[in-house]
Amino acid sequence: MKKFTRIAVAAMVAMGLSATAAYAEYPEKPITVVVSFAAGGNADIVQRLQAEEISNQLGVPVNVINKPGGAHIPATMSVLEAPADGYTIFNWSPPSFMVVPLTRDVPYEPLKDFVPLFASISASNALYVRSDSPYTTFEEFLEGAKANKLTMGVNNLGAPPNLSAVQMANEFGLEFKTIALKTVPATMAGLIGGQVDVAVGQVASIYAYKDEVRPLIILDNNRRAFFEKDLPGVRTVGEAFPGKEAGVWVHGGLAVKAGTPQPIIDKLLAASEVLGTDEFQAKLPKSVGYHWVHGPEGVGALIQEGVDLYSPILDGLGLLHKK
Amino acid sequence: MLANTDALLLAVTQLSQPITLLLLVVGIVIGLIIGILPGLGPPIAIALALPFTFYLEPVPSIILLLGIYSAAIYGGSISAIAVGIPGTGAAIATVQDGHKMFSAGRGGEALGFSLTGSIFGGLVSVVCLAFIAPLLAEFAVRFGPRENLAISVFGLMVVVRVAGQSLSKGLLMGALGLFLTTWGLDELNGTERYTFGSYHLYEGLPLVPFLVGLFAMSEVFISAERAHHKINFNQSSLKVQLPGWRTLVKLKDVLIRSSLIGTVIGIIPGEGAAVGAFFAYSEAKRRSKNPETFGTGVAEGIVAPETANNATVGGALVPTLTLGVPGSPAAAVLLGALIIQGLSPGTQLFVEHPDLMYAIFIGLFAINILMIFIGLLAIRFAARLIMVPTAVIVPTVMLLSFVGVYSVSNSFFNVGVMLGAGILGYVVRKLGYSIAPLSIGFVLGPILENSLRQSLTLADGSVQEFFNTPIGLSIYAALALTILWGPVVGRFKKDKS
Amino acid sequence: MLTQRVSNILFAILIIVASIWFAIEAQGFKAAGLLASSGLPSKFFPQLTLGFMVVCAVIVAVLYSLKKIDGSDKSDTVYKNAAEARQGLAVLAVAVASYFTWSTFGFVTMAVLMGPVCLAAMGIRSIKIYITVILLTAFIYAIFTQLLNIRLV
Numbered sequence: 019m020k021k022f023t024r025i026a027v028a029a030m031v032a033m034g035l036s037a038t039a040a041y042a043e044y045p046e047k048p049i050t051v052v053v054s055f056a057a058g059g060n061a062d063i064v065q066r067l068q069a070e071e072i073s074n075q076l077g078v079p080v081n082v083i084n085k086p087g088g089a090h091i092p093a094t095m096s097v098l099e100a101p102a103d104g105y106t107i108f109n110w111s112p113p114s115f116m117v118v119p120l121t122r123d124v125p126y127e128p129l130k131d132f133v134p135l136f137a138s139i140s141a142s143n144a145l146y147v148r149s150d151s152p153y154t155t156f157e158e159f160l161e162g163a164k165a166n167k168l169t170m171g172v173n174n175l176g177a178p179p180n181l182s183a184v185q186m187a188n189e190f191g192l193e194f195k196t197i198a199l200k201t202v203p204a205t206m207a208g209l210i211g212g213q214v215d216v217a218v219g220q221v222a223s224i225y226a227y228k229d230e231v232r233p234l235i236i237l238d239n240n241r242r243a244f245f246e247k248d249l250p251g252v253r254t255v256g257e258a259f260p261g262k263e264a265g266v267w268v269h270g271g272l273a274v275k276a277g278t279p280q281p282i283i284d285k286l287l288a289a290s291e292v293l294g295t296d297e298f299q300a301k302l303p304k305s306v307g308y309h310w311v312h313g314p315e316g317v318g319a320l321i322q323e324g325v326d327l328y329s330p331i332l333d334g335l336g337l338l339h340k341k
Numbered sequence: 342m343l344a345n346t347d348a349l350l351l352a353v354t355q356l357s358q359p360i361t362l363l364l365l366v367v368g369i370v371i372g373l374i375i376g377i378l379p380g381l382g383p384p385i386a387i388a389l390a391l392p393f394t395f396y397l398e399p400v401p402s403i404i405l406l407l408g409i410y411s412a413a414i415y416g417g418s419i420s421a422i423a424v425g426i427p428g429t430g431a432a433i434a435t436v437q438d439g440h441k442m443f444s445a446g447r448g449g450e451a452l453g454f455s456l457t458g459s460i461f462g463g464l465v466s467v468v469c470l471a472f473i474a475p476l477l478a479e480f481a482v483r484f485g486p487r488e489n490l491a492i493s494v495f496g497l498m499v500v501v502r503v504a505g506q507s508l509s510k511g512l513l514m515g516a517l518g519l520f521l522t523t524w525g526l527d528e529l530n531g532t533e534r535y536t537f538g539s540y541h542l543y544e545g546l547p548l549v550p551f552l553v554g555l556f557a558m559s560e561v562f563i564s565a566e567r568a569h570h571k572i573n574f575n576q577s578s579l580k581v582q583l584p585g586w587r588t589l590v591k592l593k594d595v596l597i598r599s600s601l602i603g604t605v606i607g608i609i610p611g612e613g614a615a616v617g618a619f620f621a622y623s624e625a626k627r628r629s630k631n632p633e634t635f636g637t638g639v640a641e642g643i644v645a646p647e648t649a650n651n652a653t654v655g656g657a658l659v660p661t662l663t664l665g666v667p668g669s670p671a672a673a674v675l676l677g678a679l680i681i682q683g684l685s686p687g688t689q690l691f692v693e694h695p696d697l698m699y700a701i702f703i704g705l706f707a708i709n710i711l712m713i714f715i716g717l718l719a720i721r722f723a724a725r726l727i728m729v730p731t732a733v734i735v736p737t738v739m740l741l742s743f744v745g746v747y748s749v750s751n752s753f754f755n756v757g758v759m760l761g762a763g764i765l766g767y768v769v770r771k772l773g774y775s776i777a778p779l780s781i782g783f784v785l786g787p788i789l790e791n792s793l794r795q796s797l798t799l800a801d802g803s804v805q806e807f808f809n810t811p812i813g814l815s816i817y818a819a820l821a822l823t824i825l826w827g828p829v830v831g832r833f834k835k836d837k838s
Numbered sequence: 839m840l841t842q843r844v845s846n847i848l849f850a851i852l853i854i855v856a857s858i859w860f861a862i863e864a865q866g867f868k869a870a871g872l873l874a875s876s877g878l879p880s881k882f883f884p885q886l887t888l889g890f891m892v893v894c895a896v897i898v899a900v901l902y903s904l905k906k907i908d909g910s911d912k913s914d915t916v917y918k919n920a921a922e923a924r925q926g927l928a929v930l931a932v933a934v935a936s937y938f939t940w941s942t943f944g945f946v947t948m949a950v951l952m953g954p955v956c957l958a959a960m961g962i963r964s965i966k967i968y969i970t971v972i973l974l975t976a977f978i979y980a981i982f983t984q985l986l987n988i989r990l991v
Contacts, residue, residue: 047989048987048989050751050989056670056673057384057387057388057670057673057674057677058667058670058672058673058674058675058676058677059673059677060680062677063677063678063680063681066391066392066395066677066681067395067681069392070392070395079987081987081988082388083750083751084388084750085544085750085752086544087525087543087544087545087547088525088526088540088542088543088544088545089526089531089543091526091540091543092540092541092543092544092754095540095541096751096752121531122531125540167801169799174528175528175529175530176531195798195799195801196798197485197486197795197798197799198528198529198791198795201666203664203665203666203687204666206664206665206687207481207482207660207664207665207666208482208485210482210664210688211481211482211483211484211485212482212483212485213482213485213486225685225687225689226665226685226686226687226688226689226690227665227687227688227689228688228689229688229689230688303680303681303683303684303685304683304685305680305685381986389986507898507901509894509897509898509901510894510898512890512894513853513891513894513895513898516887516888516890516891516894517853517887517891519883519887520860520884520887520888520891523883523884523887527867527869527880529880530869530880531869532867532868532869532880533867533868534864534867534880534881534884535860535863535884558933561929561933562926562929562930562933563926565925565926565928565929565930565956565959565960566917566918566922566923566925566926567922568925568960568961568962569960569961730967732957732960732962732964732967733967733970733971733974735929735956735960736952736953736956736957736971736975737953737971737974737975737978739929739932739933739936739952739956740949740952740953740974740975740978741978743936743937743940743948743952744978744979744982744988744990747988747990748982748986748988748990751988751989753940753941756937756940757937760933760934760937763933764930767926767930768849769849771845771916771917772842772845772846772849772916773842773846790883793878793883794878794883797878
């Protein structure tokens, strides 16, 4: 495999001269988008909708392939193994660009090895109980959680819902038995089925389980535009308990490998402009939050915001990976 | 639930539109082709068709995808029988008797049995889905770590018991399969286990390449040994025949039991289909008058797993549609398609869109009926594969496996895993081990380990809490019963005589 | 010829040695993140399955040395004759070589070579078969690249 890479690099260098001319014709073959989640989830389906739009703009097929597992590292690295020619694009997300690099040793640096094109999909977390639960308010829940060690459901350990839960436990002095149920819908189903007493899901999880679950609080410091649409009247931690911290950073979008020629990046940026329009956003499922940031500088700043938010949180929990 | 006539009429109107009918046929044909190719199973087949649904209304798009899903599951059994390669975990149980019967020159018959079983199982599960979906959903949400642990232990033991002759050899293979799934990053705390310094191994050994290697590549090497042998077959083995009425009546118990097993076990999120198929197989074997003939190419050995694995389609749709939790990787993609259509699968879906519910039930029914005819055409062709010399099959299947496994995620690492698994499979098969327990251990390993660890977290040190699961306890009881049944009954019979 | 008895005993010993090595390796597992709230350490499950494998392998080895079980295909030897062994192992070697050919020289080179070399390894002489296999190779290539839109490089 290493040898293969070396030969591929050598071939690339050899073709370097003729390649300059080729930029003008980009794209002339199908483009692949690597998604580090399994097919069918929110990240995947939004990516497929976007791929179709980009394909219409560029006039070549844009194929989405899924490489789940391995803490998102194999998927991320598969993009870095491919040549920086704009034909292999990465669907970045909180784990690949934020949580995993902050908490463990990884063979890449998100902002050095990639050029982000845009940020689109977004979300925020909320705390849910069953609708027949004795806890009707967050305050009642706090009392209950202090009296008994409740079972907490999250999707995956280390994912944003889990971090929100851990931060909440820390801020309010609670302790939970944490169960990871793989996906957010499975977490909600586990809550309904009584596998867990309380669960952290996304704000938009409410749509599929309206009558079965009850939101207690939004695990965020500040109010954001889509909260009122999804969970009208539900407070955020920042509003209910000034001084208590509840940080969350969930964004995702596309990035190309660093070193991709500027003309190609410009073409991709132009082709993705349409994804920020209201027409396109109207096509999205209502369970998807969308926060549009276009261009490498803006997205770079957004990612830095996330690093600044999560580093102290993770450090406080003893999870920050010190280099 | 079935009283809403307006919604029913709306569903029928939407289904009878020409474009929907066309997509029904197209979906089945595409699903069959992709299901037959090694490595490319139902999830990929559905994902490939997903972009087309962006331009369709909800009903036609869900019909297209359901057609692909059902046909791809069935297609996997064609290659399992004709070439000895199960496309998915669901078809592993079919290989044993299906491929034996095919190689014995009764290919047309074997394929006919599998088609009949598949259709029957599919239809029964649709009816269950239509009438008792809420009840089944109630059952599905009860499955947490402790229940998953019980069902995985159960599945593993069932497979070890039905595959191969030696118990210690079977257990060894099952344990090896479980062990190999521990490679990669530990999901619960990110520990690197046996990654040998390569980030490629962070995701562990990928499932599909491992299974294709284990079955397809080892079959390639074994066939190569027999490249010059003439396969004995007569003209009748080319003639595809669906079993006659009398045979069906004889098999009715197996058909009904396997359908119900498949539907119920298919509901459980995870690898329900493989466990369902094996459970049905072992039940058929346990209740048979001649259990020793199983594995040599008997009708029940094909009908039972094939009926059960197609019955899991309806079963897997229960949690997908009513809870928004996919029952299988393929159902996950289906779920995505529904979300793209602006629907929210979950407890509210059927309340808000009863017409869609009817369309899905009637559509699935129609898909199963239509699959009889399209399936017949396909197996007529597949039966002729026996005339193809082994020498042609060997390099062709090898290339197909290489390409199929690569294209799952455009990953060259996948090809390496397949090759390694192929060599492992070849060695153990040559030494008289059965690869079924190895593969099922590999399928169930992650569920088993995760549910064991999470059960312990839930129990928090209390043994009582660990077994505080009525469903889990009944599964353990059923396991004890299936293991002890033979000896106890044998003892009883001996005493009588 | 290699008998089932000897090879099975050797395989069981190999499993035992490998299991012990993997079990020792598992002692060195280090948790990367500390989010673990799991009741069991990462090494527990691998070591449990490995221990189980050792027990089974010992039983298999003992049974074979006492001649209590025989090979499943009712033959005493692993291969029926030298020709079968040669063909099986040669095709296995072709598969491994194809893997490296693909990684070094690209997909097309591998695909073109795989069929004919495989046939030669099995000692096939019929020209008709060679042509059929090459046609099928082209057909598979067309299906994957054109119909399924997959990039094979």
